[in-house]
Amino acid sequence: MNCLDQARPLGAHAGCSHHVKGEDCRLCLVRPLSVCSALEPDEWASIEKISTDVRFEERDTVVREADDVVSLYTITAGVVRLVRTLHDGRRQLTGFALPGDFLGLSLERTWTFSIEAITPVTACRFGRASLMEYVDQKPHFLMRLHEMATHELSLAQDHMVLLGRLTAEEKIGAFLLELRRRWARIEGHASDHIPLPMGRQDIADYLGLTIETVSRTINQMQRAHHLVIVPDGVRLLNTAYFEQLCP
Amino acid sequence: MNCLDQARPLGAHAGCSHHVKGEDCRLCLVRPLSVCSALEPDEWASIEKISTDVRFEERDTVVREADDVVSLYTITAGVVRLVRTLHDGRRQLTGFALPGDFLGLSLERTWTFSIEAITPVTACRFGRASLMEYVDQKPHFLMRLHEMATHELSLAQDHMVLLGRLTAEEKIGAFLLELRRRWARIEGHASDHIPLPMGRQDIADYLGLTIETVSRTINQMQRAHHLVIVPDGVRLLNTAYFEQLCP
DNA sequence: GGTAAGGTTTGATCTGTATCAATGCGAGTC
DNA sequence: GACTCGCATTGATACAGATCAAACCTTACC
Numbered sequence: 001m002n003c004l005d006q007a008r009p010l011g012a013h014a015g016c017s018h019h020v021k022g023e024d025c026r027l028c029l030v031r032p033l034s035v036c037s038a039l040e041p042d043e044w045a046s047i048e049k050i051s052t053d054v055r056f057e058e059r060d061t062v063v064r065e066a067d068d069v070v071s072l073y074t075i076t077a078g079v080v081r082l083v084r085t086l087h088d089g090r091r092q093l094t095g096f097a098l099p100g101d102f103l104g105l106s107l108e109r110t111w112t113f114s115i116e117a118i119t120p121v122t123a124c125r126f127g128r129a130s131l132m133e134y135v136d137q138k139p140h141f142l143m144r145l146h147e148m149a150t151h152e153l154s155l156a157q158d159h160m161v162l163l164g165r166l167t168a169e170e171k172i173g174a175f176l177l178e179l180r181r182r183w184a185r186i187e188g189h190a191s192d193h194i195p196l197p198m199g200r201q202d203i204a205d206y207l208g209l210t211i212e213t214v215s216r217t218i219n220q221m222q223r224a225h226h227l228v229i230v231p232d233g234v235r236l237l238n239t240a241y242f243e244q245l246c247p
Numbered sequence: 248m249n250c251l252d253q254a255r256p257l258g259a260h261a262g263c264s265h266h267v268k269g270e271d272c273r274l275c276l277v278r279p280l281s282v283c284s285a286l287e288p289d290e291w292a293s294i295e296k297i298s299t300d301v302r303f304e305e306r307d308t309v310v311r312e313a314d315d316v317v318s319l320y321t322i323t324a325g326v327v328r329l330v331r332t333l334h335d336g337r338r339q340l341t342g343f344a345l346p347g348d349f350l351g352l353s354l355e356r357t358w359t360f361s362i363e364a365i366t367p368v369t370a371c372r373f374g375r376a377s378l379m380e381y382v383d384q385k386p387h388f389l390m391r392l393h394e395m396a397t398h399e400l401s402l403a404q405d406h407m408v409l410l411g412r413l414t415a416e417e418k419i420g421a422f423l424l425e426l427r428r429r430w431a432r433i434e435g436h437a438s439d440h441i442p443l444p445m446g447r448q449d450i451a452d453y454l455g456l457t458i459e460t461v462s463r464t465i466n467q468m469q470r471a472h473h474l475v476i477v478p479d480g481v482r483l484l485n486t487a488y489f490e491q492l493c494p
Numbered sequence: 495g496g497t498a499a500g501g502t503t504t505g506a507t508c509t510g511t512a513t514c515a516a517t518g519c520g521a522g523t524c
Numbered sequence: 525g526a527c528t529c530g531c532a533t534t535g536a537t538a539c540a541g542a543t544c545a546a547a548c549c550t551t552a553c554c
Contacts, residue, residue: 105400142390168541212541447531457513
């Protein structure tokens with residue numbers, strides 16, 4: 001039985017996830033981008049054995065900060081946000097995870113951030129214990145995890161520079177170029193059309209700004225003909241402007 | 248021959264490093280804190296074979312951003328700063344490395360930040376190629392590297408919250424508590440006396456502030472009797488104040 | 495079509511931190 | 525002791541971005 005066949009209430013409640021029949025790794029569209037790129041074709045069956053496909057609806061919470069890590073995920077479609085919240089409600093997004101991204105690199109016992117679906121999401125779920133066992137048997141898989149973790153670390157350092165030292169205009173510019181690069185990797189070709197599935201508040205919480213400043217800055221860029229705002233995101237008109245803004 | 252025995256000019260030139268005779272891993276003071284804590288006593292000889300002790304003077308540059316990674320380091324004494332610089336001179340420190348900290352977690356080809364000695368520093372140096380080989384032979388050593396990398400990632404996310412969402416006062420408070428915790432781990436016991444070997448400008452570049460704001464904030468805390476400024480750092484007087492500032 | 499709800503944009507004003515400009519102070523040197 | 529050099533501190537002022545407040549879409553639903 002496949003839950004996808006059923007009608008489901010919109011805005012499903014937090015934490016809801018639905019198993020779908022384990023998909024065939026041979027057909028996986030994000031494999032080359034994902035942690036599984038470390039595996040040879042003859043290893044696909046072994047990883048398939050410890051994975052399940054799951055689905056989350058828009059606004060679902062996938063995991064909550066401080067929860068025990070039960071499962072780890074590779075996003076196969078859709079976008080999630082990684083959220084840290086302060087006691088008084090201030091939020092900082094530490095990132096957005098796109099198709100191919102792995103959640104749970106740390107192999108630690110508890111989550112240090114919440115994961116919330118921004119769009120409908122499908123993901124490949126691994127039990128923590130089975131994956132730990134798998135890692136023990138396959139050092140090259142651990143090496144791939146480590147490579148992904150240190151790449152994340154390098155991106156985190158980029159983001160520290162952004163948060164600590166860039167102006168609002170530079171932050172927005174760097175954000176758009178980052179997303180363009182990431183979508184290009186996923187789609188296999190660059191495009192000046194940049195989908196922005198996240199809302200303005202999420203962009204603000206990612207860049208350390210307020211929603212008003214994000215809105216004003218993007219609209220100023222539109223008035224200056226550097227980009228146009230389209231229903232699902234933006235389209236860059238003047239790439240040179242963005243590239244000299246964030247050299 | 249041991250370079251340490253020789254008189255050396257102060258403020259040695261950038262990049263200068265001096266081999267000292269390979270020290271005995273059995274005597275290593277930072278081993279329990281370092282990547283080597285993953286090794287059993289019978290493995291100490293094998294890691295000693297691929298390591299050399301080196302020394303850097305205050306203000307030496309250990310590695311430069313974008314340089315090829317030739318060696319990796321464990322700090323055994325002293326403090327270094329990790330620096331990212333923008334084309335126009337704006338700086339963001341992504342961290343300070345203290346005794347026990349490992350530099351070069353990523354195993355990538357080039358450095359993504361500069362490393363500069365803040366105090367005289369001794370470090371244990373590993374050739375990149377030999378360490379890669381070592382890692383291939385010892386999966387538990389790779390696991391330890393990965394554990395350290397993901398711990399760094401979690402700290403980087405903490406720092407993103409600090410940079411994006413905390414006020415100047417909260418940033419200084421969080422910084423002092425972070426250093427207190429790290430010195431406590433190194434010294435084996437907590438103390439309200441917090442050495443600050445880095446200058447005000449380094450603190451500012453770490454916290455995304457200016458030197459004036461750092462100075463003003465620390466002096467305001469002194470006037471409010473939350474701490475006293477001592478020659479080599481600060482002493483916390485009112486721990487409760489700091490703890491409720493950064494809950 | 496009406497209207498409610500959630501997000502976005504725009505305007506007016508405020509403020510925390512940056513910037514600009516001295517001054518202070520300790521360590522090293524002549 | 526006097527001078528210099530490299531920070532650190534302090535004060536006056538400016539401004540980028542926050543805050544407060546309202547208007548303006550969309551989309552969904554009756």
